[in-house]
Amino acid sequence: MKGNNPAFRRYTWSVMLLMTAYVLVLIGVNLYFDNSAPTGAAAYAAAILPALPIVGVFIVIGRLLVDLRSDEYVRMLLVRQTLVATAFALTVATVWGFLEGFDLAPHLEAYWFAVLWFGGLGVGGCANAFLESRGGGE
Amino acid sequence: MNNHLRVLRAERGWSQADLAERLEVSRQSVNAIETGKYDPSLPLAFRIAELFGLSIEEVFVSPAHQSSRAI
Numbered sequence: 089m090k091g092n093n094p095a096f097r098r099y100t101w102s103v104m105l106l107m108t109a110y111v112l113v114l115i116g117v118n119l120y121f122d123n124s125a126p127t128g129a130a131a132y133a134a135a136i137l138p139a140l141p142i143v144g145v146f147i148v149i150g151r152l153l154v155d156l157r158s159d160e161y162v163r164m165l166l167v168r169q170t171l172v173a174t175a176f177a178l179t180v181a182t183v184w185g186f187l188e189g190f191d192l193a194p195h196l197e198a199y200w201f202a203v204l205w206f207g208g209l210g211v212g213g214c215a216n217a218f219l220e221s222r223g224g225g226e
Numbered sequence: 227m228n229n230h231l232r233v234l235r236a237e238r239g240w241s242q243a244d245l246a247e248r249l250e251v252s253r254q255s256v257n258a259i260e261t262g263k264y265d266p267s268l269p270l271a272f273r274i275a276e277l278f279g280l281s282i283e284e285v286f287v288s289p290a291h292q293s294s295r296a297i
Contacts, residue, residue, distance in 0.1 A: 093252065161255035161264050220263060 093162075095155035102148040110141035142202055165216050172215045173208030177201050228287040231260040234278050248277055 117134050120126065126134055149170065156163040181201045187193035235245050242260070246253040249270070258264035259274075266274065275282045 159251045159255055160267055160270060161258050162252050164264070220258070 093159075095152055098155070099148055099152045102151075103145055106141040106144045106148065109144075110138060113141060114138045139199070142199070145206075165220075168219075169209055169212030169216055172212030173205050176208035176211050177205035180204050227265045227289060228262055229260065229285055230287075231256075231274070231285065234280075234285065235260075238278075245277075249273055 117137050120134055121131075153163060153166060153170075156166065181204070184193055184196055188195060231245075235242070240248075242256045243253045246256045249256070251270075255264070259266050271282050271286060275285045278285060
């Protein structure tokens with residue numbers, strides 16, 4: 089179904105483009121910091137650049153939810169998947185934050201929680217498969 | 227929620243994909259509704275009923291009727 093749905097095709101292409109942009113920008117910004125050691129506003133602007141494609145993926149997922157308004161069941165599955173991902177990422181972030189606060193875990197850059205959220209989408213997909221196999225889980 | 231979608235569809239010789247195309251939803255959605263895994267919203271239930279030229283009650287079985295029959 090996903091392959092035939094234009095909303096999913098657009099989503100897949102958008103994510104591929106954004107991930108390509110992310111890799112290229114990340115390499116470029118790393119080279120920039122290694123070679124130019126920027127400071128001030130230029131450093132802040134350059135450091136934020138790799139985050140933008142990731143933010144773009146969040147926007148693309150939001151747009152997918154909007155585009156799926158006519159297919160309410162698939163939209164419900166995607167909403168549940170993203171809620172599971174959010175719960176998963178926030179749970180790990182909270183637990184890790186306290187562990188780090190008590191010096192029981194090393195410092196973790198906050199962007200890793202976005203990575204966890206994307207991993208959480210996989211967990212959400214598994215939750216969907218499990219709940220749907222049991223009769224919908226509503 | 228139980229319904230008569232499978233029978234209504236079969237009477238017209240439609241596959242799940244045919245029905246999905248007519249309703250502008252995925253086949254996955256039709257399957258979920260047909261098997262009672264997912265209860266459609268009122269607007270979608272109306273679309274389904276109108277597609278078959280029936281009332282909602284003729285397509286979907288009221289949960290109240292189901293429970294009273296069970297008693």
